[in-house]
Amino acid sequence: MQVRRKVIEMNKNKKICNVRIFIALLMVSYSISGKALSHSGMVELEDSDLREVSGQGLFVADMIRGDELTGANEYSTPFNFYRVGMDGEMQLNLNMTKLQLGCGGVNDFLSGHAGCDIDIDYVSMMGRDGYKPGDPQSPVTLDRPYMEFAIKNDDTHTMREVVGIKIGAATVDGFMATGRRYYNGVVNEENTGFGSTCNPSDFVGANVVGCHSGLNSVSGFLGTDLSLTMRVKAAVAGLIPLDAWGCTGRTTTTVDECGTSQDESIFVDLAGTRMQSLGLRSAVLTLNGDGIVSLLQAIGLNDVYAQLNADARTVHGLAFAETGDFFLSFQREPVAYPRYAKVSPTEEFTEQGLMGVALDACATTTHDTPRCHSAYAVPANTGWWMNAPSAKLVDVFNDDFDLGNVSIGGALELLGAPGFLIENPELNFHRAQNCYGSSKFC
Amino acid sequence: MFFRKCSTCADFDAFAYMLTAVDVRNGNSQYTCPGGEGCAGDGYTPRGVGVSNRNDGPGDQYTDGYDMSGRYYAISDSCQATSGDPYRCGYGGSYSVNAGAKHVFVLNKLDPSTTFGVASRPYKEEVDCGFFCGTTGETRGIPVIRTDVVNIGDSRIEGMQMNYMKFTSYGAGSP
Secondary structure, three states, rough: HHHHHHHHHHHHHHHHHHHHHHHHHHHHHEEEEEHHHHHOOOOOOOOOHOOOOOOOEEHHHHHHHOOOEEEEOOOOOOOOEEEEEEEEEEEEEEEEEEEEEEOOOOOOOHHHHHHHHEEEEEEEEEEEEEEEEOOOOOOOOEEEEEEEEEEEOOHHHHHHHEEEEEEEEEEEEEEEEOEEEEEOOOOOOOOOOOOOOOOOOOOOOOHOOOOEEEEEEEEEEEEEEEEEEEEEEEEEEEEEEEEEEEEEEOOOOOOOOOOOOOOOOOOEEEEEEEEEEEEEEEEEEEEEEHHHHHHHHHHOEEEEEEEEEEHHHHOOOOEEEEEEEEEEEEOOEEEEOOOOOOOOOOHHHHHHOOOOOOOOOOOOOOOOHHHHOOEEEEOOOOOEEEEEEEEEEEEEEEEEEEEEEEEEHHHHOOOOOOOOOEEOOOOOOOOOOOOOOOOOOO | EEEOOHHHHHHHEEEOOOEEEOOOOOOOOOOOOOEHHHHHHOOOOOOOOHHEEEEEEOHHHOOOOOOOOOOOEEEOOOOOOOOOOOOOOOOOOOOEEHHHHHEEOOOOOOOOOHHOOOOOOEEEEEEEEEOOOOOOEEEEEEEEEEEEEEEEOOOEEEEEEEEEEEEEOOOOOOO
């Protein structure tokens, strides 16, 4: 009993001793800091002084649930999305000889042959001038670049899985130039599997494809805006000459009869894995010209129909004009990533006052598809995926397109939808030059 | 590059659609096109997908000329924009994977084509429904590869030259 009392007293004394030491240290500390303040001339900040101070984190982090935004669906709800971004603007100008992503693997089952999800030769990321490529040294601008991870089973720590990884930007503004053009006698080294023979005097067919390289396959979603102008020459039934300008979509040139307004645009949504061609059925070509065409114009029968099926290699560039929600991703199963803005494209255009003005299908009430009303992007397929919801392929211009002899049957096809088939036409697309410094790229 | 599920997790559906091209122009008389496999004769069959190795989707195809051994699943489509859904008119249609014995059908799985307003076309299979009935088409759903590991292939960038790069951080109050 006495031993226990002694122990309690000793503990009490120890506590008192500790408190005394702490108070002494506090007093010493106060006197030192007081001296320091007075010696350095530091003064207390007022509240108003704090208003002068500004700063913002360079890195931003966010978590978005797959079910919290408008338009949640089966490809978004199983996941939570973790986003790490930089609050800034990145400008780039770069060349790549060959970009191949997702070669082989599970998607070979889909295409039926060895290939890549994204396979592009001679890629340049550069600035733009309108919808044309900019100067060689001009940069493409990525606004607020970020990375995002799609996580499954996020609430169960032992089952948490990374399903997909995405690299993107709030908007991208610039031009992606692709491929090369070849001429007679030059071996097309990239097209050995299909159409490697180039005949520059051909206007349609495989020998046209042989004069081009570039977009071998693309996986992703491209919300495209298309237009073209062609001076079409033909001899109907070998007898009646035809020489006329034809156009479809909104074009800026004044040689044709197409206008520039939003309602003249042709919007085509392209989405899928390992896409290799670009097609347009029932394209209304408005003709203007001399001879029989002027007669048709006079009676209002100058609209003819054509189907275009172009190998993607004949296209040498896409313009991105402040394209929102641009990203590149890879995933093990389909994932609908959240849009950067976390609102649907239509809501975004409405907030910006651009409904009915912006040259985008989602800025209209007549061309909008369900994807325009979802705050989640188009589901990205298994494999690699590029998302560019507003890509411009406009003002494609060929002032010398000779169809040769067109049969009576072919002429009749011109009169009604889906129209006369033109397969692999020479679009006369030239690859943008991006020579810079010591680069021998072009 | 491989993705593997965690040891206690469920298998996942590696699944891709090959081509969906949706013409979103206003519906009018120019839309009289057949889509999907009906476009093959017009040169709209994607390279690498021949008719001989392709399964056709619902419709008359499952009775005659239906190719069970085909690896590919091509949904046939048709449209009449003046009286129906204009978005079904396009040069494509929807393609999905049908990897023989390795695939399973999932009923009521969302067809990604609906993102573009294209009506869902789940896979149908010919079944024998009895002596008096003959054969009929039974909806099986969307074919997927259900797996615990998937290889999404190799990647490379050859000959990359960065000519210019500049990063500018935004200040406070930037939009």
